[in-house]
Amino acid sequence: MNYxxxxxxALFGVGGAHPGxxxxxxxxxxxxxxxxxxxxxxxxxGTGQTSAYIAHHYGCSVHALDCNEIVVEKAQQRFSTLxxxxxxxxxxxxxxxxxxxxxxxxxxxxxxxxxxIAATIPEFKRTLRPNGVLLAxxxxxxxxxxxxEKNQIMTFYRFPQLLTEAEWHTAFTHAGFKQIEISTxxxxxxxxxxxxxxxxxxxxxxxxxxxxxxxxxEEITKRYEGKIGYRVFRCS
Amino acid sequence: xxxxxxxxxxxxxxxxxxxxxxxDGKVHRGVIQRVDRNxxxxxxxxxxxxLGGFGYxxxxxxxxxxxxxxxxxxLGAIAGIALLSLFFI
Numbered sequence: 492m493n494y495x496x497x498x499x500x501a502l503f504g505v506g507g508a509h510p511g512x513x514x515x516x517x518x519x520x521x522x523x524x525x526x527x528x529x530x531x532x533x534x535x536x537g538t539g540q541t542s543a544y545i546a547h548h549y550g551c552s553v554h555a556l557d558c559n560e561i562v563v564e565k566a567q568q569r570f571s572t573l574x575x576x577x578x579x580x581x582x583x584x585x586x587x588x589x590x591x592x593x594x595x596x597x598x599x600x601x602x603x604x605x606x607x608i609a610a611t612i613p614e615f616k617r618t619l620r621p622n623g624v625l626l627a628x629x630x631x632x633x634x635x636x637x638x639x640e641k642n643q644i645m646t647f648y649r650f651p652q653l654l655t656e657a658e659w660h661t662a663f664t665h666a667g668f669k670q671i672e673i674s675t676x677x678x679x680x681x682x683x684x685x686x687x688x689x690x691x692x693x694x695x696x697x698x699x700x701x702x703x704x705x706x707x708x709e710e711i712t713k714r715y716e717g718k719i720g721y722r723v724f725r726c727s
Numbered sequence: 728x729x730x731x732x733x734x735x736x737x738x739x740x741x742x743x744x745x746x747x748x749x750x751d752g753k754v755h756r757g758v759i760q761r762v763d764r765n766x767x768x769x770x771x772x773x774x775x776x777x778l779g780g781f782g783y784x785x786x787x788x789x790x791x792x793x794x795x796x797x798x799x800x801x802l803g804a805i806a807g808i809a810l811l812s813l814f815f816i
Contacts, residue, residue: 503758503770505815507815508816510816601816604816678814681812682810682812683811683812685739685743688744688810688811688812689744689815690742697770702772702773702774703774705773706774712814712816721816
């Protein structure tokens with residue numbers, strides 16, 4: 492089988508598979524006004540690490556969505572073990588299975604980058620309430636690179652596009668977001684702590700070929716250090 | 728640390744990615760799947776060619792070896808365990 496990077500994340504069941512991990516998620520949310528009344532969508536929830544944290548910590552209404560059935564099942568397991576009332580379903584960011592103006596906040600943790608943003612970002616806007624906030628941690632192109640290099644990155648991650656910060660800004664503005672605040676996330680090589688380390692919910696049979704994906708991912712992130720970077724976009 | 732202490736540390740780190748250094752210098756890198764009285768079982772994160780640890784060894788008292796449920800490392804062979812800082816996008 493020809494596995495993708497996202498297959499790797501799903502079968503290894505990597506929780507917190509985004510730059511900054513759970514630690515960054517906590518920091519970003521601490522700056523927001525989240526109450527018990529908040530209705531929040533964790534789009535591309537993966538195995539549900541972020542959703543579980545939010546439901547547990549804030550006690551608000553959390554909806555979790557992912558296009559991958561394997562991770563949705565793993566997220567369901569996590570939520571039922573922790574007895575958290577989170578609505579989780581399989582679905583597509585490009586046509587979100589929710590009515591207009593459903594959410595006060597949408598969190599996309601390295602998710603939008605993997606989708607066709609021309610379809611996804613307007614869906615975020617549609618399902619957010621008028622004062623709603625989109626928090627997105629996404630990959631950006633930091634400096635011009637050759638077509639060949641760009642092609643390697645996009646092919647490996649199956650990114651439909653690889654945008655600069657300015658291009659992301661334009662896409663958010665285009666979808667109707669008025670205020671876009673951008674901050675840079677600098678990956679650190681600090682020793683991780685137990686509380687914030689990625690958690691793995693392994694599938695029963697791990698094909699050895701998936702190890703090649705992990706290796707190539709590590710090679711690519713190393714090779715393109717400084718050429719690809721990460722931003723937090725806060726759009727309202 | 729004693730075998731008992733490594734046993735409880737491995738229990739605590741279940742589902743986490745770790746690097747285990749053994750007394751013989753071998754290094755095992757993987758996700759902790761489970762722990763029994765004598766061994767910790769890892770899902771490797773790399774193919775054997777990059778590591779001293781995988782691909783040989785067998786089921787010796789101080790060795791490692793593939794069994795049901797991943798790569799088993801004898802708790803008595805462990806010199807140190809560290810959580811891995813992995814980066815994903």
